[in-house]
Amino acid sequence: MPLAVYLKMVQRPTPPEPVPSPQFASLLIDGNSVMSIHGVGLTPQCAILDIEHADIIILSASSFDFLDRMAKSKSIMPWLRNWHANGATIAGICSGVAFLAECGLLDGRQATTHWAVADMLRERYPKVLWRPEEFVTEDGRLLCSGGVYASIDLSLYLVEKFCGHEIALQCAKALLVSMPRCRQSGYSVLPLARPHADDKIRQIEDYLREHFDHDLSIGHLAERIGMGPRNFIRRFKAATGRLPNAYIQTLRISAAKELLERGAASIQAVCSQVGYEDIAFFRGLFKRHTGMTPGEYRANFAQLNVRRGELAGGRPAA
Numbered sequence: 001m002p003l004a005v006y007l008k009m010v011q012r013p014t015p016p017e018p019v020p021s022p023q024f025a026s027l028l029i030d031g032n033s034v035m036s037i038h039g040v041g042l043t044p045q046c047a048i049l050d051i052e053h054a055d056i057i058i059l060s061a062s063s064f065d066f067l068d069r070m071a072k073s074k075s076i077m078p079w080l081r082n083w084h085a086n087g088a089t090i091a092g093i094c095s096g097v098a099f100l101a102e103c104g105l106l107d108g109r110q111a112t113t114h115w116a117v118a119d120m121l122r123e124r125y126p127k128v129l130w131r132p133e134e135f136v137t138e139d140g141r142l143l144c145s146g147g148v149y150a151s152i153d154l155s156l157y158l159v160e161k162f163c164g165h166e167i168a169l170q171c172a173k174a175l176l177v178s179m180p181r182c183r184q185s186g187y188s189v190l191p192l193a194r195p196h197a198d199d200k201i202r203q204i205e206d207y208l209r210e211h212f213d214h215d216l217s218i219g220h221l222a223e224r225i226g227m228g229p230r231n232f233i234r235r236f237k238a239a240t241g242r243l244p245n246a247y248i249q250t251l252r253i254s255a256a257k258e259l260l261e262r263g264a265a266s267i268q269a270v271c272s273q274v275g276y277e278d279i280a281f282f283r284g285l286f287k288r289h290t291g292m293t294p295g296e297y298r299a300n301f302a303q304l305n306v307r308r309g310e311l312a313g314g315r316p317a318a
């Protein structure tokens with residue numbers, strides 16, 4: 001059961017600026033304790049229907065089974081619409097963004113969410129202008145953040161918005177965190193294809209994982225499974241959700257990420273190892289996929305040693 005945090009901007013004599021006064025509210029009418037999905041008990045200060053004034057409302061993440069959560073929490077939909085109509089700023093964290101989309105507040109507006117549920121939300125809420133590559137979006141007093149950790153970015157964003165840059169900077173320094181990040185695309189570990197039952201296309205997927213760094217033509221791939229090029233492209237797109245060339249690009253960028261995470265010293269060598277010779281093209285493609293240049297990605301992730309599989313095929317770092 002998600003919680004809502006609501007804040008009143010209280011005017012105090014010292015300092016003269018408004019100071020947030022946060023409280024936690026549950027969706028339960030009685031306001032009793034709430035058990036999180038990880039078994040941690042949380043005690044709210046009230047129920048949402050007890051709130052008389054709120055300037056900012058923040059919806060917590062509600063796990064990825066948000067459809068079931070929303071079905072059990074229908075009372076929050078009109079409540080959110082009412083508060084937004086009354087001037088409140090409303091923010092959703094991670095999968096909590098789904099509640100804003102469900103009640104129609106995000107229709108025609110920009111929004112982000114966790115990259116792992118982005119496709120599901122895009123399909124369910126096609127009127128929303130989804131920007132899953134972004135950590136934080138704001139559109140019409142509606143703010144959304146990507147993953148749960150992006151709640152820190154969202155929080156600092158709100159502090160900067162309502163209290164100014166200097167106070168936000170002081171908060172970031174006190175918490176030993178960076179100021180709000182821009183994009184989450186570099187952090188995602190997207191599955192290459194959705195589950196499907198097309199055995200021939202699965203054969204090609206296995207082949208591509210082993211040979212993504214080769215010069216691969218549509219004709220060659222189609223011939224391997226006894227299809228014509230046009231039929232192959234149609235079958236591949238229907239099964240995986242991607243065109244063959246886009247699929248290969250994603251494989252190559254994933255392999256490049258692995259090499260850079262291992263601390264590869266030469267971007268040119270990474271470019272060649274994943275199947276590209278034109279380094280300018282590779283840099284542009286990498287940035288389009290991740291929001292970072294290869295050098296920026298290496299600087300951010302080389303020390304993390306993130307394991308994403310064996311796409312790099314055991315290739316030594318250059």
